[in-house]
Amino acid sequence: xxxxxxxxxxxxxxxxxxxxxxxxxxxxxxxxxxxxxxxxxxxxxxxxxxxxxxxxxxxxxxxxxxxxxxxxxxxxxxxxxxxxxxxxxxxxxxxxxxxxxxxxxxxxxxxxxxxxxxxxxxxxxxxxxxxxxxxxxx
Amino acid sequence: xxxxxxxxxxxxxxxxxxxxxxxxxxxxxxxxxxxxxxxxxxxxxxxxxxxxxxxxxxxxxxxxxxxxxxxxxxxxxxxxxxxxxxxxxxxxxxxxxxxxxxxxxxxxxxxxxxxxxxxxxxxxxxxxxxxxxxxxxxxxxxxxxxxxxxxxxxxxxxxxxxxxxxxxxxxxxxxxxxxxxxxxxxxxxxxxxxxxxxxxxxxxxxxxxxxxxxxxxxxxxxxxxxxxxxxxxxxxxxxxxxxxxxxxxxx
Numbered sequence: 466x467x468x469x470x471x472x473x474x475x476x477x478x479x480x481x482x483x484x485x486x487x488x489x490x491x492x493x494x495x496x497x498x499x500x501x502x503x504x505x506x507x508x509x510x511x512x513x514x515x516x517x518x519x520x521x522x523x524x525x526x527x528x529x530x531x532x533x534x535x536x537x538x539x540x541x542x543x544x545x546x547x548x549x550x551x552x553x554x555x556x557x558x559x560x561x562x563x564x565x566x567x568x569x570x571x572x573x574x575x576x577x578x579x580x581x582x583x584x585x586x587x588x589x590x591x592x593x594x595x596x597x598x599x600x601x602x603x
Numbered sequence: 604x605x606x607x608x609x610x611x612x613x614x615x616x617x618x619x620x621x622x623x624x625x626x627x628x629x630x631x632x633x634x635x636x637x638x639x640x641x642x643x644x645x646x647x648x649x650x651x652x653x654x655x656x657x658x659x660x661x662x663x664x665x666x667x668x669x670x671x672x673x674x675x676x677x678x679x680x681x682x683x684x685x686x687x688x689x690x691x692x693x694x695x696x697x698x699x700x701x702x703x704x705x706x707x708x709x710x711x712x713x714x715x716x717x718x719x720x721x722x723x724x725x726x727x728x729x730x731x732x733x734x735x736x737x738x739x740x741x742x743x744x745x746x747x748x749x750x751x752x753x754x755x756x757x758x759x760x761x762x763x764x765x766x767x768x769x770x771x772x773x774x775x776x777x778x779x780x781x782x783x784x785x786x787x788x789x790x791x792x793x794x795x796x797x798x799x800x801x802x803x804x805x806x807x808x809x810x811x812x813x814x815x816x817x818x819x820x821x822x823x824x825x826x827x828x829x830x831x832x833x834x835x836x837x838x839x840x841x842x843x844x845x846x847x848x849x850x851x852x853x854x
Contacts, residue, residue: 514754
């Protein structure tokens, strides 16, 4: 008698590919304003900076050209944070002192990226040849 | 006749004799015949043995990752890195202004344009890795700068002191974010840089200092001569009024 299969069929390809996968899923459409605050002399700032780097990639920026990304450099050794102001005026704050780049991306894709899919785009139905001919005849 | 011919003699070679052993379909590996006693003795003596690297380790040590699998740190020094490190230290020692930027993704074209913009202001854009920076700045007075070298960084070196221009350029280049700078051997954060750029030049500051130092004495003389000054003022006004009246009478 065999037990049910448990475990993975594929092995994980590492942190870098996980980050790449999350970055591909990123969609800035629901966000109208991003403010990243960090103090460069704070110890916990590496992952925030990496996240800022992921957010400002050219492919990610093209998902929403009107989204403004601003960086505030703090000088008071306070903890880093990322504030997203959505287009429906909701404000979401990520306190990124103890989060890694991958976790930040996963959180974003869990909470904010699904909001982009709720806005369904108008699908253009391509016209068939007979339809075009009928239009021309008119 | 051909046997006696020297060229034919030279062609004689030792021929290896081939005797085919495997004439059956399958070879036998799994049930080999026991060797002869003498052969067995030789085999036993020549058998290789390997020492167990984990011998004598406690159970706690055995539960850790095995030594054979741990990656060895290849600390081979690269002479090119040493050259770059020397170059970096040279830049640090010969520039009055060193600015540190966090870098977001920047295309090569934008980077080229930034380079041109900076060169026109006598500023030089450089990018080096953490390893080279550590090699260059460890055990020097610039060691605190290494705390900034996390994630991606750019540096701008300038032999002139142009903090105002630097702040303007920071606004013009969206991909580079100014974090800190070294101004005349003083490590400053962004707030301090802004304050520095808003400060007046040295002569104005010196004049201000002189005024502050003399302020107490000036105040004292003002207090002492206050009544005399007011009397003088009233008298002058009186004279003016009288002159006006006499002018009007003449007219």
